[in-house]
Amino acid sequence: MESNPLLPLPEGMQIDQIQASENEVSITIIATHPTSCCPLCRHPSSSIHSRYRRTVRDAPCGGRRVHLALCVRKFFCRNPLCERKIFTERLPELVRPWAKMTIRYCQQLTSLGLATCGKGGTRLAARLGMQTSRQTILRRIMDLPDPPLGSILYLGIDDFSFRRGCQFGTILVNLESHRVVDLLPDRKAETSAAWMRQQLDLMVVSRDRGGEYASAATQGAPQALQCADRFHLLKNLGEALEGFLAHHLAAHCKRQTQATLDEQAPVWQSKRTARPSPKLECLQQHRREERLAHYEQVIALRKLGMSQAAIARQVAIGASTVQSWLAAGTFPERKPREQASHLDRYLPYLFQRWEDGCHNIACLFRELVEQGYKGSYESVRDNLVRLLPTGRKNEASSSSKAPALATSRQAVFLFLRRPEKLRVEEQEQLCKLRQIHSEVDRAYDLVQQFAHMLRTRTGEHLDGWLDQVECSGLPELQSFAMGVKKDKDAVRAGLTWWINNGMVEGHVTKLKLIKRQGYGRAGFPLLRKRVLHAL
Numbered sequence: 115m116e117s118n119p120l121l122p123l124p125e126g127m128q129i130d131q132i133q134a135s136e137n138e139v140s141i142t143i144i145a146t147h148p149t150s151c152c153p154l155c156r157h158p159s160s161s162i163h164s165r166y167r168r169t170v171r172d173a174p175c176g177g178r179r180v181h182l183a184l185c186v187r188k189f190f191c192r193n194p195l196c197e198r199k200i201f202t203e204r205l206p207e208l209v210r211p212w213a214k215m216t217i218r219y220c221q222q223l224t225s226l227g228l229a230t231c232g233k234g235g236t237r238l239a240a241r242l243g244m245q246t247s248r249q250t251i252l253r254r255i256m257d258l259p260d261p262p263l264g265s266i267l268y269l270g271i272d273d274f275s276f277r278r279g280c281q282f283g284t285i286l287v288n289l290e291s292h293r294v295v296d297l298l299p300d301r302k303a304e305t306s307a308a309w310m311r312q313q314l315d316l317m318v319v320s321r322d323r324g325g326e327y328a329s330a331a332t333q334g335a336p337q338a339l340q341c342a343d344r345f346h347l348l349k350n351l352g353e354a355l356e357g358f359l360a361h362h363l364a365a366h367c368k369r370q371t372q373a374t375l376d377e378q379a380p381v382w383q384s385k386r387t388a389r390p391s392p393k394l395e396c397l398q399q400h401r402r403e404e405r406l407a408h409y410e411q412v413i414a415l416r417k418l419g420m421s422q423a424a425i426a427r428q429v430a431i432g433a434s435t436v437q438s439w440l441a442a443g444t445f446p447e448r449k450p451r452e453q454a455s456h457l458d459r460y461l462p463y464l465f466q467r468w469e470d471g472c473h474n475i476a477c478l479f480r481e482l483v484e485q486g487y488k489g490s491y492e493s494v495r496d497n498l499v500r501l502l503p504t505g506r507k508n509e510a511s512s513s514s515k516a517p518a519l520a521t522s523r524q525a526v527f528l529f530l531r532r533p534e535k536l537r538v539e540e541q542e543q544l545c546k547l548r549q550i551h552s553e554v555d556r557a558y559d560l561v562q563q564f565a566h567m568l569r570t571r572t573g574e575h576l577d578g579w580l581d582q583v584e585c586s587g588l589p590e591l592q593s594f595a596m597g598v599k600k601d602k603d604a605v606r607a608g609l610t611w612w613i614n615n616g617m618v619e620g621h622v623t624k625l626k627l628i629k630r631q632g633y634g635r636a637g638f639p640l641l642r643k644r645v646l647h648a649l
């Protein structure tokens with residue numbers, strides 16, 4: 115039988131027989147090469163000692179499992195100097211000695227394992243007509259040799275967490291080839307330094323602002339230039355800014371509340387007796403005239419002897435209104451609505467409590483009930499919302515169209531972003547924010563200068579910027595600048611060079627995905643193999 119184009123075989127191997135069942139194909143293969151080389155001395159030999167049969171699994175065919183029955187031979191080694199007297203012929207392109215599966219089948223399982231995980235890989239393999247176990251897949255991955263490191267000139271280093279916030283490891287990336295070159299089981303300086311000592315070509319180490327990797331690079335690769343990552347620099351600046359802005363926003367909020375309270379106090383006390391607006395007065399007058407006309411019609415119809423129900427139908431008002439008007443004898447004027455409120459006598463108390471800082475309406479309501487208030491909760495809430503246009507009112511009515519001031523976190527974002535990239539309402543917010551205090555305005559200028567330096571890679575202006583911060587009188591920025599000064603060379607390099615750790619962050623994201631594919635159960639050695647060989 116000729117070799118089948120559907121089943122590639124090494125030279126000298128031939129298909130002898132094929133047996134197919136529903137799920138399985140069994141293929142018998144015979145070796146026909148007249149000679150074979152001794153694996154020890156490489157001498158060819160044609161003296162056959164014996165034959166035997168070896169069964170190995172092969173890549174599936176048409177969704178069916180494939181078994182190869184290999185009829186292989188043993189040869190005598192005729193080299194008198196060789197220690198080996200008898201050897202088995204080798205099939206290096208098809209199957210390794212003592213292996214139970216072909217090389218291509220092994221590779222497929224490994225790829226499945228790398229793309230999924232132990233158990234997931236087993237399930238997928240079963241669908242593809244491959245029979246295997248979780249342990250086999252994991253063993254295949256663990257058997258992979260580490261990829262050669264080669265010469266690394268630009269190294270990116272960062273940490274990743276095995277368990278968030280608890281246990282950390284280190285990831286090392288070749289910034290030129292964009293490949294992960296190694297994972298380390300912790301983020302201690304000594305571990306990273308020991309690794310860097312093996313890399314004699316290291317020219318640049320790009321790292322975060324933490325002290326561990328700085329000291330690792332100093333110890334392990336003193337010849338290399340250190341480069342502080344730009345993302346981490348901005349992050350540190352943002353952290354320093356957040357405290358500063360939170361402080362100013364809180365102070366501003368307090369000032370505003372006080373101003374509103376001062377402004378509202380007389381309104382609070384006088385609102386109930388104040389005259390309604392001319393527009394409202396006019397409307398009320400019209401309503402009164404309409405009502406009076408109805409009243410006169412009711413009286414006239416009654417004089418004609420009509421029943422109350424008939425009058426109500428004719429005038430199109432309620433029967434009870436007709437009844438009460440007829441009983442009253444004269445035109446009943448409407449009582450001013452304000453006088454009806456149960457809440458009036460409690461208003462001074464409410465106002466006092468609000469001023470004391472109690473802005474919880476449910477709590478205020480309970481206090482009023484304890485004092486004998488008989489009205490509803492809704493009445494207390496509505497009156498508060500109506501009479502106190504401070505924060506609570508804005509929340510409740512959200513009638514204000516002007517953009518509210520940002521939280522400190524949003525403010526940090528507004529400060530760090532390019533002004534031209536802000537949306538119109540964000541620009542308005544920023545403008546408001548800068549007006550709340552001269553210190554905030556000064557801080558904005560300094561932060562933008564730093565961000566500009568970072569974007570345009572003009573690290574040569576760093577010294578000038580540090581001097582400005584020193585004279586600024588802004589302690590939060592000064593403390594950030596102190597940190598920068600301690601690490602000035604690396605920061606200047608980060609602000610000047612193209613190098614940064616963005617790629618490393620990307621690999622950390624990929625690492626997290628790989629970690630979760632194994633449901634977080636993979637230990638460090640397996641995780642390391644999977645990341646180093648990630649597809």
Ligand SMILES: [Zn+2]
Binds near residue numbers: 152153154157193196
């Ligand atoms: Zn030999």
